[in-house]
Amino acid sequence: MDAExxxxxxxxxxxxxxxxxxxxxxxxxxxxxxxxxxxxxxxxPDINTIEVLAxxxxxxxxxxxxxxxxxxxxxxxxxxxxxxQIAKTDIEERHKIIxxxxxxxxxxxxxxxxxxxxxxxxEKLQMQVDIPWVAIIPGLxxxxxxxxxxxxxxxxxxxxxxxxxxxxxxVILIGGxxxxxxxxx
Numbered sequence: 001m002d003a004e005x006x007x008x009x010x011x012x013x014x015x016x017x018x019x020x021x022x023x024x025x026x027x028x029x030x031x032x033x034x035x036x037x038x039x040x041x042x043x044x045p046d047i048n049t050i051e052v053l054a055x056x057x058x059x060x061x062x063x064x065x066x067x068x069x070x071x072x073x074x075x076x077x078x079x080x081x082x083x084x085q086i087a088k089t090d091i092e093e094r095h096k097i098i099x100x101x102x103x104x105x106x107x108x109x110x111x112x113x114x115x116x117x118x119x120x121x122x123e124k125l126q127m128q129v130d131i132p133w134v135a136i137i138p139g140l141x142x143x144x145x146x147x148x149x150x151x152x153x154x155x156x157x158x159x160x161x162x163x164x165x166x167x168x169x170x171v172i173l174i175g176g177x178x179x180x181x182x183x184x185x
Contacts, residue, residue: 002067004041009067011039013057028052096157099142103162106138107169114173127178131170139166 014024014035021039025032028049037043045053054064063069113132120127146160 002041003044005067006044007039007041009064010035010053010057013059013069014039017058024056027056092155095155099157099159099162102138103142103166106134106166109134110166110170111173114170115177118177127174129174129177131174136167136170139163142166 014021019027020032021035022032025035029052030045030049034045038045050064051061054061057064059069110132113134114129117130117132118127119129140163142159142163144163146156146158146163149156149159
């Protein structure tokens with residue numbers, strides 16, 4: 001806080017309320033010299049006096065500390081804006097959790113489907129694998145969803161990148177399994 005700004009604010013509010021320094025001092029139970037000191041920017045009131053001083057000057061504690069009055073509508077608008085921002089942040093966090101949970105579950109199911117559906121013929125060095133749709137469709141959906149979010153200017157949380165990974169992981173997994181099984185032969 002700026003002591004001079006605070007002092008001017010206290011003096012202006014006191015004068016608007018048609019109080020002398022002595023009147024204000026009596027109302028908040030301090031000396032008129034203390035009020036004079038604050039108004040000249042030579043110090044601040046004791047922390048225990050702030051609430052009483054704010055009440056006496058008919059301002060909020062926040063207004064007193066900021067040394068400026070605010071319109072009640074402005075305070076209400078700021079409060080509403082803060083609540084909306086908190087809600088948006090909460091929604092975005094939940095959105096991110098849903099996307100990551102969806103991608104993780106799809107990945108695990110895809111890996112299990114691929115591993116369970118592998119047929120390996122070691123003599124001919126052949127492997128037959130059916131790539132499950134559970135691995136492809138969610139990946140495509142996430143790519144489309146990421147593109148739509150990007151077009152609308154919304155956060156994507158990497159949905160398109162996760163979708164590409166979901167499409168590539170089965171290919172990488174099958175290729176890796178083929179190499180490993182070929183080496184083990």
